[in-house]
Amino acid sequence: MANLIAILAGVLCLFMGVVVISAKNPMHAVIALVANFVGLGVLFLLLHAEFLAVIEVIVYAGAVMVLFLFVVALLMAGTRAPQESRGKNLPGQVPLALAVTGVFAALVVFALAVRTVLVAPPPSTTDFGSITNFGRALFTTYLLPFELTALVLLAAVIGVVFLARER
Amino acid sequence: MALTVGIDIGKALLVIIFLQAAFGYLTLIERKLLGRFQLRPGPNRAGPFGLLQPLADGVKLLFKEEIIPAGVDRFVFLIAPMLSLLGALMAFAVIPFGSPVHIFGRLVPLQIAGPSLSLLYVFAVASLGVYGIVLGGWSSQNKYGLLGGLRSSAQIISYELAMGLSVIGVLLAAGSADLNQIVSAQTREWFVFPQIVGFIVYFICAIAETNRAPFDLPEAEQELVAGYHTEYTGMKFAMFFMAEYINMITVSALATTLFLGGWHGPAILPSYLWFLIKVAIFLFVFVWLRATLPRLRYDRLMAFGWKVLLPVALLNAIGTAAWVALVHP
Amino acid sequence: MLTLYLPIVIYFTISLLVCFGIMGASRVIGRPKRQQSVAKLQPYESGIVPEVQLGPKFSIKFYLVAMLFLIFDVEAVSFYPWAVLMRQLRLYGLAEMGLFILVLGIGYAYVWKRGGFQWDR
DSSP states (O other), rough: HHHHHHHHHHHHHHHHHHHHHOOSSSSHHHHHHHHHHHHHHHHHHOOOOOOHHHHHIIIHHHIHHHHHHHHHHHHHTTTTTTTOOOOOOOHHHHHHHHHHHHHHHHHHHHHHHHHHSSOOOOOOOTTTTSSHHHHIIIITTTTHHHHHHHHHHHHHHHHHHTSSSSS | OOOHHHHHHHHHHHHHHHHHHHHHHHHHHHHHHHHHTTTSSOOOOOSSSGTTHHHHHHHHTTOOOOOOTTOOHHHHHHHHHHHHHHHHHHHGOOOOOOOEEEEEEEEEEEOOOOOOTTHHHHHHHHHTTTTHHHHHHHHHOOHHHHHHHHOOOOOHHHHHHHHHHHHHHHHHHHHHHHHHHHOOOTSSSTTTTTHHHHHHHHHHHHHHTOTTTTOOOOOOOHHHHTTGTOOHEEEEEHHHHHHHHHHHHHHHHHHHHHSSOOOOOOTSSHHHHHHHHHHHHHHHHHHHHHHHOOOOOOHHHHIIIIIIIIIHHHHHHHHEEEEEEETTO | GGGGHHHHHHHHHHHHHHHHHHHHHHHTTEEOOOOOOOTTSSSOOOOOOOOOOOOSSSOHHHHHHHHHHHHHHHHHHTTTHHHHHHHHHHHHHHHHHHHHHHHHHHHHHHHHHHTTOOTTT
16 A cells, blocks of 8 residues: 555656646646655655654745745736747757766666665654654754854855845 | 545545535625624615525625636636645634544544644745735736735735744743643643733734735725735636635634634534534634724835834733743643 | 545536536627727726836745745644654654744744845735
8 A cells, every 4th residue: 555655646746747847837836846846755654754844844945936836827917828838959969968868877776786886775663754753853953054044044145135125 | 554544535525515615605604694794774675684695695706707817827726725725725724623523433633634743834835825916916917906916915924923932931931832632732822821922913914924804905995906816707706715714814813723722612512513612602703803993004014014113012022931941730 | 545536537527518518608608799998998997098118126025925825834834744644653743743833933033134024015
């Protein structure tokens, strides 16, 4: 059962990822990306990372994508028929894309070949990613990065206000 | 295994049918109550006391001509009402609506699913609910629709923050994000008493999240016709409507679970009836507020969320945390 | 743990079927009987024929709210594990979250001061 759901979620993620980059209409790309994040949440859940799964949906699907949606909705407002823009290819775009895909495919094959070394053993306990364990790690072992996050967020807040200032 | 899945399917069907029926009769009760508040009888033609009114409305909406305006993005236009309704239905999935009962000799919890992060699950699903509204408003190529959708999503995300922080006090007091454990932590004392501030902030945010009066800016008739669902007809309009009312039921049910002791109550009534009564009280307050309060101005609404509710919720969380750290055994 | 989520999958499937069922029913029953006129398919803007197209002239505040929401949402999310663990962390937890809130409080005060929460400015 878990395997079936993992395959379904994985296929959903891949398909939506392809839609994100191939959709002509940016709004469709946004919707596909939301679906992609929800699929990723399901995959996290199947890896026993319960808290991360919820965070994935709340922060990425629910907050980051709202911002994307605002930008797309406001920029596209007024275009009666959604633009079907067929931009010209950049010089050397196709060979470069093929090369990068080749490297990536080679990496995947390599990783699969030596997975006994590279892949961490699956978590032994099912509460591995529970909110308690997550919190314990965050507030004891990784306390410094957590506090530094506050500084990063502070910089982001100031940046946002600066961007939106009256000119 | 087969029995477990069978019970799961049965519970899912029961909840969906119940939510649909509750939606229908909630619209009737709301119109009846609004009528009484305004010294008129309300709908009373269809059946005795107008009891068949929801049915008549449903049939009427089903037979309405389906109009898709010219030049809309059909895919987005059609998916938006479905997203709204799906989000509303899914959010209810983890709410425990009664003490466990015996069916076929096994103990079945009255809850569709009880994962340990059930409270955060509700927030995760609720954070997706905004898409139906903003996509519906955007895709209908209508000025009012777009404005309504954007206003509504800006309002929902602003109040979502304060809502998320207002329940921190409950998490602290219960020491768990599992709704079942939160309910059992309230056996002796309901959290509404120690967490009165959190409760008030939560309920105000809940009204704003469901786009109800006095925060019903997205559908401000006088300025925006009907906001994001101006261009929707028939059942597609009904689905947005359904989503709004089911969301009302869900936030009321969550308020009951978090602050009013969930399904706990004296044993003279079964637990699910206690739950129903508490939810009904919240729903009555929703209608009462609609009949009483005028709509807020948009700038005041946003300022209220960011400048009042957010800091109050945060202070409440810190205060409760200090209490847990210093006083709690 | 995963079996706890299985009923949600079942519930989701049924909910999805209900949504498609309603859409399908309204499509079959509500199919327009005759050719629809141009006026009928126009957006409804209080009976006035839409003349001015929607332009990308929207308040920057919408972006501002979305970005601030994103930042403060990341902050709010870190409160949940902290709240659940508070009984173990005690004063230590209070101090570390106090520092976190202090830094973000500076950001909050800055936004307030610059009128970021003021919709009419």
